[in-house]
Amino acid sequence: MNSPSIIIDEQGLRDGLQTLTRILPLEMKLDFIQRLMNAGLRRIQVTSFVHPKWVPAMADAAQLCASLPQSGEVEFSALVLNNKGVERAAQAGIRLVAASISASDTHSKKNANKTLLEARQEFKEMVSLARQHQLSIRGGIQCVFGCRYEGAIDEAVVYDITKHHLDCGVEEIAFADSTGMGNPAQMKRMLPRLLELCGTVPVSLHLHNTENKGYANLVAALDCGVRQFDTAFGGLGGCPFIQGATGNIATEDTVHLLHQMGYTTGIDMEAVAAISMDMQQWLGAPLPGLLYTLLQNKEVRLN
Amino acid sequence: MNSPSIIIDEQGLRDGLQTLTRILPLEMKLDFIQRLMNAGLRRIQVTSFVHPKWVPAMADAAQLCASLPQSGEVEFSALVLNNKGVERAAQAGIRLVAASISASDTHSKKNANKTLLEARQEFKEMVSLARQHQLSIRGGIQCVFGCRYEGAIDEAVVYDITKHHLDCGVEEIAFADSTGMGNPAQMKRMLPRLLELCGTVPVSLHLHNTENKGYANLVAALDCGVRQFDTAFGGLGGCPFIQGATGNIATEDTVHLLHQMGYTTGIDMEAVAAISMDMQQWLGAPLPGLLYTLLQNKEVRLN
Numbered sequence: 296m297n298s299p300s301i302i303i304d305e306q307g308l309r310d311g312l313q314t315l316t317r318i319l320p321l322e323m324k325l326d327f328i329q330r331l332m333n334a335g336l337r338r339i340q341v342t343s344f345v346h347p348k349w350v351p352a353m354a355d356a357a358q359l360c361a362s363l364p365q366s367g368e369v370e371f372s373a374l375v376l377n378n379k380g381v382e383r384a385a386q387a388g389i390r391l392v393a394a395s396i397s398a399s400d401t402h403s404k405k406n407a408n409k410t411l412l413e414a415r416q417e418f419k420e421m422v423s424l425a426r427q428h429q430l431s432i433r434g435g436i437q438c439v440f441g442c443r444y445e446g447a448i449d450e451a452v453v454y455d456i457t458k459h460h461l462d463c464g465v466e467e468i469a470f471a472d473s474t475g476m477g478n479p480a481q482m483k484r485m486l487p488r489l490l491e492l493c494g495t496v497p498v499s500l501h502l503h504n505t506e507n508k509g510y511a512n513l514v515a516a517l518d519c520g521v522r523q524f525d526t527a528f529g530g531l532g533g534c535p536f537i538q539g540a541t542g543n544i545a546t547e548d549t550v551h552l553l554h555q556m557g558y559t560t561g562i563d564m565e566a567v568a569a570i571s572m573d574m575q576q577w578l579g580a581p582l583p584g585l586l587y588t589l590l591q592n593k594e595v596r597l598n
Numbered sequence: 599m600n601s602p603s604i605i606i607d608e609q610g611l612r613d614g615l616q617t618l619t620r621i622l623p624l625e626m627k628l629d630f631i632q633r634l635m636n637a638g639l640r641r642i643q644v645t646s647f648v649h650p651k652w653v654p655a656m657a658d659a660a661q662l663c664a665s666l667p668q669s670g671e672v673e674f675s676a677l678v679l680n681n682k683g684v685e686r687a688a689q690a691g692i693r694l695v696a697a698s699i700s701a702s703d704t705h706s707k708k709n710a711n712k713t714l715l716e717a718r719q720e721f722k723e724m725v726s727l728a729r730q731h732q733l734s735i736r737g738g739i740q741c742v743f744g745c746r747y748e749g750a751i752d753e754a755v756v757y758d759i760t761k762h763h764l765d766c767g768v769e770e771i772a773f774a775d776s777t778g779m780g781n782p783a784q785m786k787r788m789l790p791r792l793l794e795l796c797g798t799v800p801v802s803l804h805l806h807n808t809e810n811k812g813y814a815n816l817v818a819a820l821d822c823g824v825r826q827f828d829t830a831f832g833g834l835g836g837c838p839f840i841q842g843a844t845g846n847i848a849t850e851d852t853v854h855l856l857h858q859m860g861y862t863t864g865i866d867m868e869a870v871a872a873i874s875m876d877m878q879q880w881l882g883a884p885l886p887g888l889l890y891t892l893l894q895n896k897e898v899r900l901n
Contacts, residue, residue: 440901441901442899443898443899444899445899446899446900446901447901476900476901477901478855478858478859478901479817479855479859480858480859480860481858504810504888505888505892506851506854506855506888506889506892506900507807507813507848507851507855507887507888507889508813508855508858510810510811510813510814511813511814511816511817511855513814514782514814514817514818515817541888544810545810548809548810551809552781552782552809552810552811552814555781555783555784555811556781556782556783557783584810585807585808585809585810585844586809586810589808589809595746596745596746596747596748596749597749597779597809598743598744598749598750598779598780598781
């Protein structure tokens with residue numbers, strides 16, 4: 296068997312921090328970013344250009360982007376929610392922005408105060424604006440595999456938004472199981488179709504482990520040929536709507552599973568686990584990832 | 599697609615309690631057992647006939663067995679570790695005993711103070727003794743997919759013990775990923791061979807989620823045709839050797855995943871989650887399962 300290479304997009308500092316009540320200081324963010332780079336991460340989503348009133352943890356977005364380590368090897372990205380975010384990201388000097396719309400009309404209205412139709416129109420404008428600023432843009436779709444408000448999502452809507460994203464000319468598409476409601480059978484049904492639609496446009500999968508299916512969904516997606524995943528160190532993240540909901544699949548747990556299955560990532564799992572350990576200490580509460588906890592026992596043996 | 603039926607063997611009251619420092623009172627055990635039955639569980643491992651000096655939580659094993667609800671529908675089992683345990687189980691009136699040996703010589707020596715060869719010989723005697731008492735016996739193999747002391751386990755040893763168990767005449771074989779070190783690729787490599795060896799003898803898989811791979815391994819095993827799994831409500835359990843290691847795959851999380859994938863279990867997932875919630879309250883600490891936490895939000899919508 297060859298060792299297919301998997302791309303990991305680290306999102307702990309964006310998806311992970313936005314739901315915390317405590318604000319991680321800028322110097323700590325920069326230190327974590329440097330350590331993630333040292334651990335072998337080559338794609339890191341570092342912040343979100345969102346109004347500080349909504350997400351105070353991201354108030355330092357511009358300053359953070361201006362302070363990023365210079366590295367030709369690492370691609371930094373920022374989430375943007377609207378045209379203003381695209382403008383701010385461009386001014387801050389980030390080269391890749393991520394923008395997404397929800398496949399659930401109810402979620403879109405409650406979360407972004409836009410109907411699906413309005414969100415699609417605004418997305419198109421954002422892509423156009425990003426182009427003007429020579430930014431690359433990653434188009435995301437949220438709630439692809441289920442919505443806490445609507446339950447199951449009509450798959451036809453997902454395919455339709457995918458085509459819309461492609462028509463807009465995004466460089467990459469990320470499909471998000473934002474709620475962790477997806478299951479492996481669903482992955483195997485929907486992903487081949489989505490991969491086919493996307494053709495040569497790279498596809499990424501953003502998985503949450505809210506219902507303990509995140510890693511099973513990861514393996515199902517690997518079987519379908521997905522080769523890029525969003526993760527967060529320590530499994531940070533989580534849905535702000537749901538108390539106790541756990542976050543993204545953990546970077547170190549994902550990397551360990553991938554390596555065991557014969558995939559390569561270029562990532563030092565133990566170095567990522569050490570970052571999660573420090574994050575737990577700063578936060579004063581355990582994170583959802585399991586590997587970093589296990590590795591606190593220095594003598595533990597892994598396969 | 600048909601809806602294949604999956605058998606769930608609930609082990610929370612045995613594998614779950616043995617590592618806790620607090621002792622669950624007999625009445626609470628019996629109440630949990632009744633509620634598990636009401637939730638649709640049809641196989642429940644209720645206790646372990648082990649010396650109370652080693653596992654004080656199981657000191658009430660005989661009394662518990664004598665107090666079990668009468669039900670022709672539910673099969674109760676008890677773990678036994680040696681001939682004395684078989685005798686005690688027979689006296690207590692349990693009809694199914696589970697006995698296992700480790701695939702790791704080092705684990706066997708440290709955990710059971712027996713070499714692999716001694717364990718095999720003793721296992722044979724236990725099967726013979728169980729026969730004399732007209733007990734059914736389930737033969738287990740521990741550390742099938744990895745050992746914290748030895749690391750990878752020689753697969754040939756696992757196949758060899760399997761043949762030994764079959765030669766002894768066990769009614770069923772359970773393969774345990776006791777350490778949670780297994781991965782889906784390994785499942786897909788080893789399980790077809792193990793299923794073939796076992797022929798018409800039922801095969802069960804005992805999975806731990808220690809490294810966040812438990813549910814991915816479950817799905818891989820389903821793909822291989824395994825139709826019986828050990829689980830523990832709330833994901834109780836865990837390896838006594840490793841601080842912070844999480845336990846068995848959770849009954850409710852497993853059932854939810856199975857139902858979503860089109861399998862039937864006959865189990866009311868929410869009723870099991872309610873038991874886990876009460877267990878958490880008694881314990882005063884969160885359990886590793888995720889569904890019961892999510893379901894605390896009464897309005898949460900599941901697919």
